[in-house]
Amino acid sequence: MAAAEFLVLLKRECETCRMVGPVLAGLKARARLTLWSQDDPAFPEQTGGALDDRSLEQSWKHKVEIVPTLIRLEGGREVARTEGWNRADWARLTGIENIGKDLPPSRPGCGSITMDPGMPERLALKFGDLKLASRPIEVGEMDDPHEVAYDRGWSDGLPVIPPTDLRIARMLAGTTRKPDEVIGLIPPNLAECTIEKVAVNAVMAGCRPEYFPVVLAAIEAALKPEFSMHGLLATLWFSGPVVIVNGPVTKRIGMNWAGNALGQGNRANATIGRALQLVIRNVGGGRPQEIDRSILGNPGKYTFCFAEDEADPDWVPLNVARGHARGTSTVTLFHGDGVHGVCDQRSRDPESLSRSLALTLWSVCHPKLAQWSHAILVLSPDHYDIYKQAGWGRGEIEAGLWQALKRPGRDLVRGAGGVAEGIDPSHANELVDKFHPGGLLVVRAGASGGLFSAVIGGWTAQRRNSEVQVVSQEIGT
Amino acid sequence: MTQEGYVMRDPTAETAAVQRERLAPPPDLGKATIGLLCISKERSEEFLDTLAARLGARGLEVLRFAKPTHTKPAPEAVLADIVERCDVVVEGLAD
Numbered sequence: 353m354a355a356a357e358f359l360v361l362l363k364r365e366c367e368t369c370r371m372v373g374p375v376l377a378g379l380k381a382r383a384r385l386t387l388w389s390q391d392d393p394a395f396p397e398q399t400g401g402a403l404d405d406r407s408l409e410q411s412w413k414h415k416v417e418i419v420p421t422l423i424r425l426e427g428g429r430e431v432a433r434t435e436g437w438n439r440a441d442w443a444r445l446t447g448i449e450n451i452g453k454d455l456p457p458s459r460p461g462c463g464s465i466t467m468d469p470g471m472p473e474r475l476a477l478k479f480g481d482l483k484l485a486s487r488p489i490e491v492g493e494m495d496d497p498h499e500v501a502y503d504r505g506w507s508d509g510l511p512v513i514p515p516t517d518l519r520i521a522r523m524l525a526g527t528t529r530k531p532d533e534v535i536g537l538i539p540p541n542l543a544e545c546t547i548e549k550v551a552v553n554a555v556m557a558g559c560r561p562e563y564f565p566v567v568l569a570a571i572e573a574a575l576k577p578e579f580s581m582h583g584l585l586a587t588l589w590f591s592g593p594v595v596i597v598n599g600p601v602t603k604r605i606g607m608n609w610a611g612n613a614l615g616q617g618n619r620a621n622a623t624i625g626r627a628l629q630l631v632i633r634n635v636g637g638g639r640p641q642e643i644d645r646s647i648l649g650n651p652g653k654y655t656f657c658f659a660e661d662e663a664d665p666d667w668v669p670l671n672v673a674r675g676h677a678r679g680t681s682t683v684t685l686f687h688g689d690g691v692h693g694v695c696d697q698r699s700r701d702p703e704s705l706s707r708s709l710a711l712t713l714w715s716v717c718h719p720k721l722a723q724w725s726h727a728i729l730v731l732s733p734d735h736y737d738i739y740k741q742a743g744w745g746r747g748e749i750e751a752g753l754w755q756a757l758k759r760p761g762r763d764l765v766r767g768a769g770g771v772a773e774g775i776d777p778s779h780a781n782e783l784v785d786k787f788h789p790g791g792l793l794v795v796r797a798g799a800s801g802g803l804f805s806a807v808i809g810g811w812t813a814q815r816r817n818s819e820v821q822v823v824s825q826e827i828g829t
Numbered sequence: 830m831t832q833e834g835y836v837m838r839d840p841t842a843e844t845a846a847v848q849r850e851r852l853a854p855p856p857d858l859g860k861a862t863i864g865l866l867c868i869s870k871e872r873s874e875e876f877l878d879t880l881a882a883r884l885g886a887r888g889l890e891v892l893r894f895a896k897p898t899h900t901k902p903a904p905e906a907v908l909a910d911i912v913e914r915c916d917v918v919v920e921g922l923a924d
Binding site: 484486487488489490491497500501506514515516517520538539540541543544545549552553556577580582583630634635636637813816819820 | 834835836837838839840841842843844898899900901902
């Protein structure tokens with residue numbers, strides 16, 4: 353036992369640490385013992401105090417999670433440790449059989465100050481475990497960080513949270529991925545983007561660290577070639593990426609799929625979609641009136657993200673319909689142009705409701721154009737109930753809508769109805785489908801209380817069905 | 830508002846915008862090879878056919894190029910071909 357030395361990290365605030373004071377005094381008399389106090393170097397009085405670890409450097413270096421922590425060192429290297437007070441463990445580590453014989457057999461310790469909320473990230477930055485590579489931008493003493501962010505062109509028009517090192521470090525703690533990992537090339541400039549760069553933008557968007565894996569999945573989905581993010585950014589059309597989140601993650605991070613799911617007011621919905629847009633803007637260089645050529649845009653280009661209502665076990669969620677296992681958390685990205693409400697308060701059977709919804713669905717892009725754009729139908733609970741009571745699930749609803757979305761070509765050809773726009777006259781004698789197969793996504797969201805649903809129009813480039821596709825991505829850690 | 834040592838991290842790709850001067854137009858188009866790049870939108874070709882005919886009528890040398898789809902950037906090979914063979918390029922949009 354002569355070669356062994358001991359290290360104990362503790363704090364006065366901890367009752368167990370105070371309780372073991374006399375034990376430590378006894379140990380100090382028999383062995384080489386170094387004490388580090390996290391909050392008061394005068395503690396413990398029985399040993400004449402401890403070394404000062406109020407900076408927490410030693411506690412951090414030794415990865416202390418609980419105080420007291422007793423560490424046995426041999427040849428300067430740790431060979432064993434125990435947390436809290438457990439007489440048998442302390443006896444084994446110190447080789448002193450009757451150590452603390454007057455104390456209870458065991459008592460749990462307290463949390464190390466290094467584990468306080470936000471502290472691990474602060475200490476990782478302070479003691480060099482985390483080094484950020486992004487260029488530091490110093491804010492002048494008289495300057496407002498929010499104004500500096502505006503002046504530098506980092507904002508979508510709304511204020512951004514200043515991306516300080518500590519905020520970025522906390523965001524990075526939301527993922528297991530390394531900060532220097534390259535997630536991909538962000539269009540339109542095809543700029544290399546690291547996990548850290550995404551974190552900087554997620555901070556600015558207002559994300560909490562637990563949203564970060566969803567943001568990363570959304571970016572990975574947007575970068576799939578078949579999604580065509582470059583074209584979506586550069587298009588003259590209104591559309592931008594719409595993010596639909598499925599799976600257990602939605603409840604875990606507090607997303608909204610109920611009342612006002614497509615609107616404002618939920619932090620996760622609002623900031624995940626915004627983070628994706630800020631990455632495109634700041635890393636990719638995609639800015640309005642530059643490479644973003646949209647004629648009018650739409651408010652969803654600030655952010656457009658919501659969760660699907662998966663509460664009904666009979667309902668097949670969107671991601672399951674797209675081939676993911678039930679219970680998987682995913683993002684699905686769609687090229688959406690805005691929300692169009694559908695009011696139907698008279699339909700009581702699924703056939704009437706399908707025909708009714710189809711009337712509005714025909715209006716996406718143009719009521720006389722077919723297969724020019726996809727669409728999302730967001731079924732509200734009250735409209736869904738009409739289907740459910742009739743025994744219709746996803747399959748029957750999609751099939752019913754597909755039938756209801758056929759129209760005689762003669763009504764749609766150019767010139768018909770006195771409107772020059774329309775489909776090619778060669779289709780005059782056909783029954784025409786509004787959408788390409790798979791071009792209509794049905795999702796459930798919203799509150800009950802109104803027989804309204806929503807149509808989200810797509811992107812005109814979806815007429816090139818094989819080149820521009822809806823994409824899904826599993827959410828990692 | 831005042832603060833000392835307040836530092837933010839740059840959210841951009843840090844390819845800090847270097848202002849690029851536009852190339853001067855060729856002094857004499859008659860000696861230039863003109864590329865017409867079709868972006869493959871509806872009626873792009875129609876527009877470029879008209880342009881090609883007009884340029885051809887003026888005795889100018891015109892070469893035609895196309896990218897496969899307007900929804901994605903032009904492939905590197907198409908861009909390289911244009912750079913190697915042309916002095917001027919007109920990118921054709923048909924909306």
